[in-house]
Amino acid sequence: MMDDTQDGESIWEQFAGNSRCVRYSSPSKEYISGRTVLITGAGGSIGSALARFATTCNPESLILLDSNENSLHAFEQSFNSSSDVTHVPVLGSICDSALLSEVFALYQPQIILHTAACKQVPLMELNPLAAASTNVLGTFALLQAASQFGATQFIMVSTDKAVLPVSIMGATKRLAELLLFAHPDKALQRKAVRLGNVLGSSGSVGPFFLKQIMAGGPVTVTHPDVRRFFLTLSHAVALLINALSPEYETGILIPDLGPARMVEELARYLIAATAREQRGIEIIFTGLRPGDKLEELLSSSYESAIARHSDLFSIVQPRELFPRNLNAIEEQITLSVKHRDLGLLLEGVSNAVPEYRPSHILQKVTEDKGQIGRWK
Numbered sequence: 001m002m003d004d005t006q007d008g009e010s011i012w013e014q015f016a017g018n019s020r021c022v023r024y025s026s027p028s029k030e031y032i033s034g035r036t037v038l039i040t041g042a043g044g045s046i047g048s049a050l051a052r053f054a055t056t057c058n059p060e061s062l063i064l065l066d067s068n069e070n071s072l073h074a075f076e077q078s079f080n081s082s083s084d085v086t087h088v089p090v091l092g093s094i095c096d097s098a099l100l101s102e103v104f105a106l107y108q109p110q111i112i113l114h115t116a117a118c119k120q121v122p123l124m125e126l127n128p129l130a131a132a133s134t135n136v137l138g139t140f141a142l143l144q145a146a147s148q149f150g151a152t153q154f155i156m157v158s159t160d161k162a163v164l165p166v167s168i169m170g171a172t173k174r175l176a177e178l179l180l181f182a183h184p185d186k187a188l189q190r191k192a193v194r195l196g197n198v199l200g201s202s203g204s205v206g207p208f209f210l211k212q213i214m215a216g217g218p219v220t221v222t223h224p225d226v227r228r229f230f231l232t233l234s235h236a237v238a239l240l241i242n243a244l245s246p247e248y249e250t251g252i253l254i255p256d257l258g259p260a261r262m263v264e265e266l267a268r269y270l271i272a273a274t275a276r277e278q279r280g281i282e283i284i285f286t287g288l289r290p291g292d293k294l295e296e297l298l299s300s301s302y303e304s305a306i307a308r309h310s311d312l313f314s315i316v317q318p319r320e321l322f323p324r325n326l327n328a329i330e331e332q333i334t335l336s337v338k339h340r341d342l343g344l345l346l347e348g349v350s351n352a353v354p355e356y357r358p359s360h361i362l363q364k365v366t367e368d369k370g371q372i373g374r375w376k
Contacts, residue, residue, distance in 0.1 A: 012199035041116030043071025167291030196229025
């Protein structure tokens with residue numbers, strides 16, 4: 001049992017105990033040693049965990065980019081003061097091309113670990129232009145800078161929600177994958193690692209359940225049959241670091257996360273682990289939200305056959321965008337964000353990601369534009 005003060009990752013490791021254990025391969029630290037590494041979203045859960053691991057790898061320097069002042073400041077305060085690794089906190093957005101050019105020109109990062117994203121599904125259904133701006137245009141701007149300044153590796157955190165997406169968050173992450181691989185710079189290795197729900201990460205369902213439990217309940221689960229892939233933060237970091245291996249070429253890397261598990265199972269585990277079971281904390285089902293699916297997938301028939309490349313990843317070669325369409329799609333998304341034109345955005349995303357079906361909320365907005373003044 002876990003008491004009220006237990007913290008750290010142990011509670012999540014116990015829940016994920018039957019999932020695959022991934023360790024850093026022996027040469028994994030060599031992928032970073034002596035190199036300058038740029039981490040986007042460095043103040044977030046995955047970004048900061050990557051930065052902490054990178055300090056053990058003897059990098060030349062770490063460039064830590066985040067748009068959230070509080071998150072970046074908190075990480076800077078917690079950074080190991082005994083470490084002699086050169087690290088540079090940069091407050092700014094991946095959508096700021098001028099800033100990116102300045103950062104790349106000054107520090108010449110060879111490795112980009114791209115974790116910055118808009119990831120909250122229901123919130124992005126209400127803010128689709130923000131999702132497109134960060135997940136698509138920000139990724140494209142970062143990719144352009146990496147190519148222009150001669151970076152060698154670009155690792156992007158992707159998501160199972162990019163597979164047959166029904167949310168704008170998932171669709172924009174899918175489009176980011178496609179743009180990544182449509183880019184003509186063959187010298188830049190470009191890899192997207194699809195992750196599931198990272199247990200304990202900021203904004204994820206586990207801490208939300210714990211907060212509800214500590215308040216005495218009830219615990220809210222969207223649907224009794226909803227399933228998700230779960231992995232720990234250390235598991236996620238190990239996957240992303242191992243993705244730097246030169247044996248993995250440009251493509252989508254799909255880890256073995258085991259079978260999807262019931263979200264209700266996580267809720268019941270946390271109630272028991274916090275010794276609150278005897279207090280009769282109730283679980284109530286609130287219904288799927290716009291953009292939610294009952295079960296996520298890690299690949300689909302829209303992609304080429306999956307080949308097990310190693311014990312760690314399967315590799316998917318995605319359907320490629322024609323290079324001539326690359327700029328046209330980027331320009332359409334840019335215009336939609338600039339003019340706050342949701343119809344233009346959905347048209348562009350749907351053309352690039354034909355398997356995407358907008359939620360009823362977004363469909364209603366485009367059908368009745370006058371009700372929401374901030375969207376055309």
